[in-house]
Amino acid sequence: MGAIDLAAVYRDLHAHPELSRQETRTAGIVAEHLRTFGYEVATGVGGTGVVGVLRNGDGPTALLRADMDGLPVQEQTGLAYASTARGVDHQGHDVPVMHACGHDVHVTCLLGAAEELAARTETWRGKLLLVFQPAEELGTGAQAMVDDGLYDRFGPPDVVLGQHVSPLPAGVIGLHAGASFAAADFLQVILHGRGAHGSRPEVSVDPVVMAAATVMRLQTVVSREVGGADMVVLTVGALRAGTKENIIPDSAELLIGIRTVEPSVRDIVLAAVERIVNGEAITAGAPKPPDVTVTGSFPAVVNDAEAIERIRPAFAEQFGAAQIVDPGRLAASEDVGMLATAAGVPCVYWLLGGADPQAFAGAADMAAIQAVIAKLPSNHSPLFAPVIEPTLTNGVAALTLAARTWLPAAS
Numbered sequence: 001m002g003a004i005d006l007a008a009v010y011r012d013l014h015a016h017p018e019l020s021r022q023e024t025r026t027a028g029i030v031a032e033h034l035r036t037f038g039y040e041v042a043t044g045v046g047g048t049g050v051v052g053v054l055r056n057g058d059g060p061t062a063l064l065r066a067d068m069d070g071l072p073v074q075e076q077t078g079l080a081y082a083s084t085a086r087g088v089d090h091q092g093h094d095v096p097v098m099h100a101c102g103h104d105v106h107v108t109c110l111l112g113a114a115e116e117l118a119a120r121t122e123t124w125r126g127k128l129l130l131v132f133q134p135a136e137e138l139g140t141g142a143q144a145m146v147d148d149g150l151y152d153r154f155g156p157p158d159v160v161l162g163q164h165v166s167p168l169p170a171g172v173i174g175l176h177a178g179a180s181f182a183a184a185d186f187l188q189v190i191l192h193g194r195g196a197h198g199s200r201p202e203v204s205v206d207p208v209v210m211a212a213a214t215v216m217r218l219q220t221v222v223s224r225e226v227g228g229a230d231m232v233v234l235t236v237g238a239l240r241a242g243t244k245e246n247i248i249p250d251s252a253e254l255l256i257g258i259r260t261v262e263p264s265v266r267d268i269v270l271a272a273v274e275r276i277v278n279g280e281a282i283t284a285g286a287p288k289p290p291d292v293t294v295t296g297s298f299p300a301v302v303n304d305a306e307a308i309e310r311i312r313p314a315f316a317e318q319f320g321a322a323q324i325v326d327p328g329r330l331a332a333s334e335d336v337g338m339l340a341t342a343a344g345v346p347c348v349y350w351l352l353g354g355a356d357p358q359a360f361a362g363a364a365d366m367a368a369i370q371a372v373i374a375k376l377p378s379n380h381s382p383l384f385a386p387v388i389e390p391t392l393t394n395g396v397a398a399l400t401l402a403a404r405t406w407l408p409a410a411s
Helices: 006-015 024-037 103-119 141-147 150-154 207-224 263-284 305-319 337-343 366-373 391-406
Strands: 040-045 049-056 061-067 086-088 094-096 126-133 159-169 178-192 232-241 251-260 291-298 301-303 330-333 347-355
Touching: 006 024, 006 103, 006 391, 024 040, 024 049, 024 103, 024 126, 040 150, 049 103, 049 141, 049 150, 061 103, 061 337, 061 391, 103 126, 103 159, 103 347, 103 391, 126 141, 141 150, 141 337, 150 337, 159 337, 159 366, 159 391, 178 207, 178 263, 207 232, 207 251, 207 263, 232 263, 251 263, 251 330, 263 291, 301 305, 301 347, 305 347, 305 391, 337 347, 347 391
Parallel strands: 061 126, 061 159, 159 347, 178 330
Antiparallel strands: 040 049, 049 126, 086 094, 178 251, 178 291, 178 301, 232 251
């Protein structure tokens, strides 16, 4: 895999995760390696983003992207290189930090591909635009880099390429044409009550009870307000209220994540959420309406069908036809599609298997693979831990091959 010790880089990144918009250490490591490989390097793009450019004659431009941020999760893997890091999140809370989504894998693999492509310039021509993006977990990093002049400063690409590690078995690549990752909307809801002593609930408007009722009512959005064929996921990821068992607080906070694919369905779901939170507040006799704030929003990732078919044979030759699977449409969300939309070019974003292949012994089809995956720690789990090999080797190979698929051989 080249001179860089990718396993060591990965372990270091995994042990030192950084929250969204705080990826300064990671960015520094990335920039140092890219300069060593011979890339032109710009830092601080869109906040903490890093861009590497390598020109190799006339030809198209391929953008390869990796995200860098970690999550506010307490790691429980027990690995020797497990994170013990802590940070302050964008809401001011002191939180543990972990690379629970595998962005450390993404960064490491793109560094490996960067080295390989720089060392083998006789195999391609054109321009490489490597984007190490911050704040994917907030859904703001891609747009921040575009707004900071990504394409004005470094030129537009002809294709956007990238990958996301997943609990698929290492060695497997997941490719799906069309809408592949759902759109996401993140809401903060503040429910207003009237505080009181815990012994006198009759003089209060209890926001904890109001919040509990709201959470339960929100579950009916998916089951009763949209069609069975429509892909919708609604998750209340946090409910915060109160400080002590004998104090009824003044307010409660809900953090809500919504995943949809179709814009019309998204409109229905958002309207239903607003109606429910306001309705429960009225029912409880709240002194004022809830405050509903959209904290993040980004569209579905749509893989270009022609581009998928262009890359599929190359992946099949590299990894074996049986190793290229269609995982279907995922409810998870990603902001990588914004990079393609802003440039008006195709997006090809695939899943990189990162789970121990031995766990899948005897799983002969996608249904059997999915049954095994359901029992494994998933992305965002405190137990999520991709196997280092062959995940890194395969990730480097996939990115390198994808770039060469769009960049013609040197003449």
